[in-house]
Amino acid sequence: MGINVAVTGMQATDNPAPGIGVIRCLHHPDRWQGEIIGLGYDVYDTGIYDEGLLDHTYLIPYPNQGSEQVYERLMYIHGQRRLDVIIPTLDSELALFQKLEARLKEAGIALYIPSVESVQRRAKANLVQFCKEAEITTPDTIVIREPGQLDQAVKEIGFPMMIKGVFYEAYRCQNIQDVQTHFNKIREKWGLPIIAQQVIKGEEFDVCCLGGEGGELLGAVPIRKIGLTDKGKAWAAITLRNEALLEFSRKILKELRWSGPCEMEIMKEERTDKLFLLEINPRFPAWVYLCAGANQNLPRLVVDLALGKPVKALPPAESGITFVRHATDLLCPLEYIENLTINGELHYRREK
Amino acid sequence: MSSLFKSELTLSESGFLFDHATGLTYTLNPTGQFIFRQMQKGVEGPEILTRLQEEFEVDETTARKDLDDFVRQLKEFELID
Structure with a gap:
C-alpha cells in the first residue's frame, strides 16, 4: 500500500509557490507509489490542473478562515483519501499547521514542520537578535514598529538600503523618496513592523x-x-x-x-x-x-x-x-472547473 | 592536495570552465585551456612558457604576453590569489 501525500502551495504562475516542485520531487526518479493530492485555495490555483502530477485535487479554506474550518475540511479529505502525510509549503499557513499538528497526528496524518519557537526566532523582526545570540553575521537591521522610527533608521543605515515587509516584499532603496514610497506601500498592504536593512x-x-x-x-x-x-x-x-x-x-x-x-x-x-x-x-x-x-x-x-x-x-x-523555469499552458475541459467550483474536488485517477 | 586555484574548477574539452563554489562559468580559448591545464598539473611559470612556445610555435615574447594576460585575468576573476 502506497503512502498518500497531500501538498499545498499549488499556485504556479510567474511567482510560483513550491507545491508543484515538491510534487515533482516525490515523482522523482520514479512515479510515487501512493496517491498525490493537491490542496488548493482557489479554483484558479493553476497547479491543481496538472493531471500528470496529481491523482486528486481538493480546495481547502484559506488559513484566515480559522483553523477549525481547515481542520474539518482536512478531515473530510482524510475520510475520502486517507492522507498519510501533508507537506505544507506556504509561509502564511505554517502557523495554522503548527496549531493543528497534534490533532492531525492523532487522526493519522503526519507533518514534518519546524517548531513554533524555531520559526519565531528566525522571523524577520527577530532575526537580528537571533544572529547576535548565535554569533552569525547578518546585515545591520532596524525593525520599525512606529512610523516615527523611519527617519532614524534611514540615518543609521544610510543608502542604499532595503525596505522589507515582515512576511513578503523587499525593495532596494537609493534615496529617501524610494524609502517613503516602499515603506508606505508595504505598510498599506501588510502593516507594521517593517524592516530597514543594510545592503551588503x-x-x-x-x-x-x-x-x-x-x-x-x-x-x-x-x-x-x-x-x-x-x-x-x-x-x-x-x-x-x-x-x-x-x-x-x-x-x-x-x-x-x-x-x-x-x-x-x-x-x-x-x-x-x-x-x-x-x-x-x-x-x-x-x-x-x-x-x-x-x-x-x-x-x-x-x-x-x-x-x-x-x-x-x-x-x-x-x-x-x-x-x-519554463512556463507552459495546461488545457482542461470545462467539467474540471465545474467540479472544483461546485464540489471543491476533482479526481484524475479513476476509482478502482 | 593544495591547489593554486581558490576553488574547485572543472574545464571541459570544449574550454567551458565551471567554478563549483560560485556557479560562475567562463569560456577559455585554446591558449587559455593549455595554460590552465598546465597550471592544474602544477607546472611552474618558466616551464609553462617553454611548453607554450612548443605547443603553439610562437616566440618567447608572444608566449610571455599570453601567459601574463591569462594570469592577470585569473586574478581579476579572483580564481587565483
Missing part, C-alpha cells in the same frame, strides 16, 4: 536545507541564481559545491534546532568574502525540484521523517546541475 555588496546564494532531530543538517543544496524575473524570483539557477555555505547553514540550523525544510538566503560580501544571513524562509523554495536533480531529494526525505522512519544525512549535492 556582493553575491547572493540560496541554500535549500532540511533539518532533522535537534537541527541536524540532513541535506543542503546551495545554488546561485543565474536568471531573475522582474520580481527577483529565480527562473534559472545552478547547484554548487561550497563548503563555506554548507558550514554556515549547518551552524544556523543547529542554533535554531530547526527540524523541517527551509530556504536560506545568504550574501557573500565582495570586499571580505564574509557570509551574511539575509533571511530564512520556513519552507521549501519553489526551485526545490533542482534538489532532486542534484541527488538530494529532500521532499522524499520529509515524508520519511514525518512517518518517523530512520533517516541518514544525504551525501553532498551534485554541483553544476541547472534548472531553467
Whole structure:
C-alpha cells in the first residue's frame, strides 16, 4: 500500500509557490507509489490542473478562515483519501499547521514542520537578535514598529538600503523618496513592523536545507541564481559545491534546532568574502525540484521523517546541475472547473 | 592536495570552465585551456612558457604576453590569489 501525500502551495504562475516542485520531487526518479493530492485555495490555483502530477485535487479554506474550518475540511479529505502525510509549503499557513499538528497526528496524518519557537526566532523582526545570540553575521537591521522610527533608521543605515515587509516584499532603496514610497506601500498592504536593512555588496546564494532531530543538517543544496524575473524570483539557477555555505547553514540550523525544510538566503560580501544571513524562509523554495536533480531529494526525505522512519544525512549535492523555469499552458475541459467550483474536488485517477 | 586555484574548477574539452563554489562559468580559448591545464598539473611559470612556445610555435615574447594576460585575468576573476 502506497503512502498518500497531500501538498499545498499549488499556485504556479510567474511567482510560483513550491507545491508543484515538491510534487515533482516525490515523482522523482520514479512515479510515487501512493496517491498525490493537491490542496488548493482557489479554483484558479493553476497547479491543481496538472493531471500528470496529481491523482486528486481538493480546495481547502484559506488559513484566515480559522483553523477549525481547515481542520474539518482536512478531515473530510482524510475520510475520502486517507492522507498519510501533508507537506505544507506556504509561509502564511505554517502557523495554522503548527496549531493543528497534534490533532492531525492523532487522526493519522503526519507533518514534518519546524517548531513554533524555531520559526519565531528566525522571523524577520527577530532575526537580528537571533544572529547576535548565535554569533552569525547578518546585515545591520532596524525593525520599525512606529512610523516615527523611519527617519532614524534611514540615518543609521544610510543608502542604499532595503525596505522589507515582515512576511513578503523587499525593495532596494537609493534615496529617501524610494524609502517613503516602499515603506508606505508595504505598510498599506501588510502593516507594521517593517524592516530597514543594510545592503551588503556582493553575491547572493540560496541554500535549500532540511533539518532533522535537534537541527541536524540532513541535506543542503546551495545554488546561485543565474536568471531573475522582474520580481527577483529565480527562473534559472545552478547547484554548487561550497563548503563555506554548507558550514554556515549547518551552524544556523543547529542554533535554531530547526527540524523541517527551509530556504536560506545568504550574501557573500565582495570586499571580505564574509557570509551574511539575509533571511530564512520556513519552507521549501519553489526551485526545490533542482534538489532532486542534484541527488538530494529532500521532499522524499520529509515524508520519511514525518512517518518517523530512520533517516541518514544525504551525501553532498551534485554541483553544476541547472534548472531553467519554463512556463507552459495546461488545457482542461470545462467539467474540471465545474467540479472544483461546485464540489471543491476533482479526481484524475479513476476509482478502482 | 593544495591547489593554486581558490576553488574547485572543472574545464571541459570544449574550454567551458565551471567554478563549483560560485556557479560562475567562463569560456577559455585554446591558449587559455593549455595554460590552465598546465597550471592544474602544477607546472611552474618558466616551464609553462617553454611548453607554450612548443605547443603553439610562437616566440618567447608572444608566449610571455599570453601567459601574463591569462594570469592577470585569473586574478581579476579572483580564481587565483
